[in-house]
Amino acid sequence: MGAISAAREATSAVIRNPLLMVVMLFAGIAQVPSLAVQFANSGTILIVGGIISVVFLLLVPFFYGGVIGMAADALNGKTDLRKFLHEGRDNYLTIFGAYVLFFVAMVAFVIVLSLVGGIGGFAAVSFGQAGSGTGAGAASLLAVIVVPLVMFVLFVAFVFFLQFFGQAIVLDDRGVIGGFKGSINAVRGNKLSTLGYMVVVMLFSMVFSVIGVLIGALPALVGANDLLVVGAVLVVVLVVATGVFGAFTATYGVAFYRQISAPME
Template structure:
């Protein structure tokens, strides 16, 4: 099981230089952040596939970093296809929500009728709900690709089918993930403020030295890695349970 944390540490370590540079050279930190984001975009499907595969192995006994590489390499293309499709849909819905928010602010500065404001509010609400609903029903595409060998497109429909057949259980699983993840996210965000002197001063927090910033960044990396590993194992265990209960023969596909 400890080996499962190593890839997550490496992934979060990509943000380490950015956090460390924020206190000394914000411009360079921004450039490093851009490069890390591009690298993350390309590497995330590999990382997802490797982590899901390792989690599946760990639930049956143990896994290894070699397995991480094997799962990542063999499932990369289909994970990338599914990831890009999800990213595209989320981008479209996100743009709609952003436009509606901007329009609401703009209409607030310009006198308009209540019908227009109501229409803008409805469009924004529908787009926001669609964004949440889409994320909810496709959240298991990685498990479908790695554990069942499905294509990127088929994995999205498979995730939808699993969620639809286990709606109450998935809602409970998602609620737990949201509450725990949200709490950790708040802690993560609070500690992140310490790595930016301007933000720390604005919130009345202590301005750390470079060594202090490095220490906080290291803590953030470790915490983020452990939490993300827990959620991967949790998601794989949940997916295995609901798909096995639905069809005892489903494990044969893995």
Template sequence: MAVLPAFKDGVTVLREHPVILLAGLLFALVGQVTSAGEVVDSWIVSALGVVVAFLIGPFFLGGLIGMALEALEGSKPTLGLFVESGTRFYVSLLGATVLLTGLFFVLVFVGTLVGVVSVFAGFAATGAESGAAGLLGVGIGLLVFLGVFLVAFVAFLFLQFFNTAIVVDGERAIDSFSRSVSLVRANLRSVIGYSLLWIAVWTVAFAPIIGLELVLVEPGLADGVQFDRTVAQAVTIGLAVLVTGIGYAYLYAVHTSYYTRLGSADGGADGARSANA
């Protein structure tokens, strides 16, 4: 069973190599560029932030996974390795990220289109004035939503190891998806358990941040207490960077450990090693 040992490896890696925490915080800081538009109240800044985070994110992800791999192999990761690994695998990671984003966009778009058409078809079939039409429309909408969510989750489940396949095994963008699918098919029950636990850890970590943001930023939720909106947003962004940075460092160390454990058990591809090649 590789799931629990991988999560333990994440703790060990961060305890023995805290420099990985710094890499995680840098990654999180880049991700929070998208929040700058909220602070200055500009959708243009928000849009530019999304583009910047999307383009730079693969570099930080490659560097973070490279450092985690180096630590798991018993060597000492450095920020120099972070830059080297991020640079080496940037093109493949960016290409794979673009493809994956496009896939999920198509899934959501098609699902939404099917949902809207199905709801209108339901109204047309039962009569717009009928109370049953409203119930049918809601029911169809929920079913379509659940269907899209299920398809998206399955896609995530089978493709989630594309990033480690690129950094650990030196796969190209397209091949990284094939490698991920192959690994998941060979270890499906284990991967399902791992994925649910991975998501649960993220959810538990972020729940307090979301709650704090609602209290500080949304008017009326904290009765009798007044907060300066800009200060409140700055506080929540700072806390989000801290929590996200620790989460990135820990969970991608876990992700790398789990991938290498499955790859070893599965007789995975030799590939190129990110740090030593």
């Protein structure tokens, strides 16, 4: 299965190139100001944290392109920071444009789904209220469960086919639209493997989600005296996890994309 073999490749590449973990460690450190804002009472800290967060978002395309380039090099043998800087600089505008287009398309997609789902749900509820017995129950079930489920599946499918646009841009030297086309074409012929890949990535993402939830819930979980200490420990754990798991998932994405986008022999 491509997802498993790509995971093995990625693990070997990261072990062979610990520099990838160092680079991702800085990505974790860059998130600290946005986490600190959650507990800040000072207006100045909020403003500074907000500015840093905006700068971080603007740098994400550069960072993403650089890490993809480094990961590709690492899979072939060894990599260095020059590759990171080169790929980040050369692909910044393209990836930035792709991010903007992806965000706009996702918002539009969600709006359309919400409208269609809302109309469908309203129609189902109206039908249920007008009817009685089994028909009313089925209509209510449709409104409460089926419609939201269909909307969720369609949203996941949207992300499912477009998730490799960054890899397509950097590795295949594509433009914005070409990056999305490359992702769709690669996934279209490898749906089952891509599903396995997404499951692995989601399992790793759960680590960050749990840590994030714990950090957000700290004021309610610990006393004021322990808040700073426990918060600092969780932030350190988050930064280290970003370094280790972030390096793996970034390299894993490149290894998997290269497998599913390779011409069939």
